[in-house]
Amino acid sequence: MSNINNHGVDMNNDVLFQELNCEKAATIQGGASAQVFTDANFSGLASTIFSDDIGLFDLNNFNDKISSIKVFSGQWTFWSDANYSGVGIILNPGDYATIPPEFNDVISSAKRNIK
Incomplete structure (x- = not known):
């Protein structure tokens, strides 16, 4: 007879999965991440970027x-513009609730800067 259930481990209390926010996920992946929003103040449609360029x-x-x-x-x-052309704006980690007017509703591509 097996003693598998007699090891003092309560499987109902163990955390097997943990939901990660974008920042933690990027750190674990060893990469960079950003999230873009269609409206000011982080509202509207949102999408997270994990790739080095997109x-x-x-x-x-x-x-x-x-x-x-x-x-x-x-x-x-x-x-x-598409394909990393046109005018660019460099952003470091932080929250940009509004972006400069010349970039509002004109961004077409993004690329992580490798130092």
Whole structure:
């Protein structure tokens, strides 16, 4: 007869999974992350970026619709045009409830800056 249930471990109290926020997930992955929002003050549609670079025009139709950004880790450049061209704005970790007017609803791509 097995003693598997007699080891003093209560499986009902063990935490097997933990929900991670974007910042913790990026740290575990060893990468960088940011979250973009279609409206100011972190509202509207949101999408998290974990990749080193991404053309936002391919990311759930976020092309020319970004109005606020949270950078969880890494330094990122957000570009006005696709393929990392046009005018860029460099953002370090932080919360940007509003972005400069010249970048509001014009961002089309983003790339993590590798130092």
